[in-house]
Structures are given as C-alpha cells and as structure tokens.
Amino acid sequence: MTTRHPPAIDDESLVAALRLAAGRDPVPAHVLAEARAAFALRVPGASTAAPVATAVPAGVRSSEEARLLRFTVGALVVELEIVPVDGLVDLAGQVSPLPEAGTTVEVRTPHLTESREVSATGQFAVTGLPPGWFSVVCRRPGHGPVVTSWTRIRP
Amino acid sequence: MFFAVSEAPVSDQQTIDAALAGDQAAWDALVTHHSGRLWSVARAHGLSAADAADVVQGTWLRLVESLHTIRDPERIGSWLLTTVRREACLLSRRTRGERLVADPAAEQADHNPTRADLAVHPDPALIVLTADEGRRLWRTVETMHEPCRSLLLLMATAPDAGVHQLAVRLGMPSGSYGPTRGRCLNRLRTMLTAQEAQP
Structure with a gap:
C-alpha cells in the first residue's frame, strides 16, 4: 500500500540549491586543494576498521575528559584513548589481539604522519597532535594494512 | 524533475576505476565535479567557512577510504552528499551549544551510508542543478x-x-x-x- 514518492526536499537542501545557483559563495581554493590532497592519504589494499560504540561512564561529558574510541575489522581491534592537552591532543593506542613483533602504526592527520613501533603489549602513543581529522594505519607482518576510519577530534 | 533523486553519471566508470588505480588526475576530476554541491550543503547547515571546510575535507577523506567499496559512479554523488550532510548536522548541532555528546564513537558508528541506506532512503539532498x-x-x-x-x-x-x-x-x-x-x-x-x- 505504500506508494513511493520522491521525498520532499528539506530546508537545508533547498537553501543549498539556492546558494549554489546564486553563485555567491564559491568553494574556497584551499578547500579544493585539501580535497585533492586527500588522495595522497589513501592506503592501497587497506581494509577499513569501522568505529564501534564504547561504553562511557555515566556523567562523563566534559571535553577535558579522556575519550575512548574503538575500531574493528575482522578480529583486529584498535582502541584509542584521546586526551586533550592545552588545545592539542595526546593519543594512546592499544592493538589487540597482541600483535606480532614488527607491527607498526602510523597516526595520520591530513598534514602530518607519526610512525610508531607497537610494543610487545600492543601499545603505542603519540602526543601533541592538532585537533581535527585523524586516522591510524596498522601494519602487521603477513597481513594487509588496516586503516581506522577518519574521525574528527574536536578541540 | 527539478531535484533528481538519482544523479546523472557524470563521474563515469573509467574515472572511478582510474582513481582506484591511483590516478590523481581522475581523483581531481571527482573533486572538481562534486565540490560545489558539497560546499553549498555544508554552508546551508549554517556552518562558518572554517567549519564547512572541515566537514568537506572529512567527506573527501572518507571517500578515499571507501571508494573501493562504492565503485558505482551513480552512487558516488549520493554517498558524498549523505556523508557531508551527516557531518554538517553533527557539527552544527555542536556549535549551537548542544554538547550532549556522550560518545564520539557512537555518533560515528553509522557515518558511512551503506548500500542499503541509499537504496531504501534516497536522500532528498541530491541537488542536481544545471x-x-x-x-x-x-x-x-x-x-x-x-x-x-x-x-x-x-x-x-x-x-x-x-x-x-x-x-x-x-x-x-x-x-x-x-x-x-x-x-x-x-x-x-x-x-x-x-x-x-x-x-
């Protein structure tokens, strides 16, 4: 009994169409440059670890609190604890199950990449990252690379 | 129809295949073709130029990691618009002071529109504007x-x-x-x- 109609266009989309057609708010050059540069961040052959919800203690809301993010693909779990420090971000990670020797990670923002060896207990850390988009590449001997889905850390 | 629900496949299969094979020029063609709409949608959610730039950048980063799972040139436009809308909604809610964000991972969990999402809920934001x-x-x-x-x-x-x-x-x-x-x-x-x- 349901007849499918095209959904009514919502306010934001109508406003977007008006503005696009008015041509008075062109895409800034740096936005185009960043979009083109994003391509250099692809990791050929990588599988993407998707975010999964993590339990957060009730009442934890402040942006000054540590945040825990968890990403999984297959059996691999990458957990990231994010701690804002003076407008920058410290990141402590845990790879599980325990990785083989020689496992490395690259913590990436659009503008910088920090490489780390993962410890025998599966841990790694990077300090002083700028807030914004980031992703972690995990490289294990004998496996294809895994990237965590790009996530925004807000200041 | 004025606002088409499916997009004309201007990004053809060759362009997508070339981008998947690592061709920067093909990627640049995608950027050129879709950026105007992504920018307009982000700005239409009331975002400042800086926030809109952030949202659009994240949308392209997500396409980099997802392109091999999309592949279909007819779906790329709707995937991009759905992604930019979700990010713009999240950020505009936040900048309006609703900081009831208990868990960044939870809100991120559904950030990649799946094939089923797009098939079942054609996104009304598909602005095909000649x-x-x-x-x-x-x-x-x-x-x-x-x-x-x-x-x-x-x-x-x-x-x-x-x-x-x-x-x-x-x-x-x-x-x-x-x-x-x-x-x-x-x-x-x-x-x-x-x-x-x-x-």
Whole structure:
C-alpha cells in the first residue's frame, strides 16, 4: 500500500540549491586543494576498521575528559584513548589481539604522519597532535594494512 | 524533475576505476565535479567557512577510504552528499551549544551510508542543478511576494551574514527571521512542486 514518492526536499537542501545557483559563495581554493590532497592519504589494499560504540561512564561529558574510541575489522581491534592537552591532543593506542613483533602504526592527520613501533603489549602513543581529522594505519607482518576510519577530534 | 533523486553519471566508470588505480588526475576530476554541491550543503547547515571546510575535507577523506567499496559512479554523488550532510548536522548541532555528546564513537558508528541506506532512503539532498535549473529556481523566487523574495535573495547572496544582520536589512525583528524563512521555504517548495506536476 505504500506508494513511493520522491521525498520532499528539506530546508537545508533547498537553501543549498539556492546558494549554489546564486553563485555567491564559491568553494574556497584551499578547500579544493585539501580535497585533492586527500588522495595522497589513501592506503592501497587497506581494509577499513569501522568505529564501534564504547561504553562511557555515566556523567562523563566534559571535553577535558579522556575519550575512548574503538575500531574493528575482522578480529583486529584498535582502541584509542584521546586526551586533550592545552588545545592539542595526546593519543594512546592499544592493538589487540597482541600483535606480532614488527607491527607498526602510523597516526595520520591530513598534514602530518607519526610512525610508531607497537610494543610487545600492543601499545603505542603519540602526543601533541592538532585537533581535527585523524586516522591510524596498522601494519602487521603477513597481513594487509588496516586503516581506522577518519574521525574528527574536536578541540 | 527539478531535484533528481538519482544523479546523472557524470563521474563515469573509467574515472572511478582510474582513481582506484591511483590516478590523481581522475581523483581531481571527482573533486572538481562534486565540490560545489558539497560546499553549498555544508554552508546551508549554517556552518562558518572554517567549519564547512572541515566537514568537506572529512567527506573527501572518507571517500578515499571507501571508494573501493562504492565503485558505482551513480552512487558516488549520493554517498558524498549523505556523508557531508551527516557531518554538517553533527557539527552544527555542536556549535549551537548542544554538547550532549556522550560518545564520539557512537555518533560515528553509522557515518558511512551503506548500500542499503541509499537504496531504501534516497536522500532528498541530491541537488542536481544545471545552469538552466538554477535560473528556473531563481525565476520562481522572483515571482514570490515580499518579504520572501528579498529574504531568499539576501540569504543566498550574503552567505556570512548572521540572523541579526539579515533581519536588520529586511527590516524585521530578529525573532521573526527564522519563522519567516521557514514559511518562505515552504512556499517556494510548494511552487516548485506545482511546477513539477505540470509537464
């Protein structure tokens, strides 16, 4: 009994169409440059670890609190604890199950990449990252690379 | 139809395949083709230029990691628009001071529209706007009564003006701007729908 109609266009989309057609708010050059540069961040052959919800203690809301993010693909779990420090971000990670020797990670923002060896207990850390988009590449001997889905850390 | 639900496959399969094979020029072609719409959608959610830039950048980063799972040139436009809308909604809610974000991972969990999402819920944000359609849209606005005509014109051509500035320029109290804008958009939507109904 349901007849499918095209959904009514919502306010934001109508406003977007008006503005696009008015041509008075062109895409800034740096936005185009960043979009083109994003391509250099692809990791050929990588599988993407998707975010999964993590339990957060009730009442934890402040942006000054540590945040825990968890990403999984297959059996691999990458957990990231994010701690804002003076407008920058410290990141402590845990790879599980325990990785083989020689496992490395690259913590990436659009503008910088920090490489780390993962410890025998599966841990790694990077300090002083700028807030914004980031992703972690995990490289294990004998496996294809895994990237965590790009996530925004807000200041 | 004015706002097509499926996009013309301007990004053809060759372009996608070339990008998947690592061809930067092919990627640049995708960027050139889709950026205007992504930017307009982000800005239409009331984001500042800096926040809109952040949202658009994240959308492209997500495409980099997802392109091999999409592949279909007809789906890329809708995937990009759905992604930019979700990110823009999240950020605009946050900048409006609703900081009830208990868990970043939870809100991220569904950030990649799946094939099923797009098939079952065609996204109304698919703005396929040729130059002709853009002119038709504005011709329709021109036929509207005041204050709608001036309000929509001002809103679209003063992208960084805040509610107060817009209200002053329209000679109305700030508190009236939002509701009036809502009524004008409804009216415009009705007019466009009526046009679509006629051959």
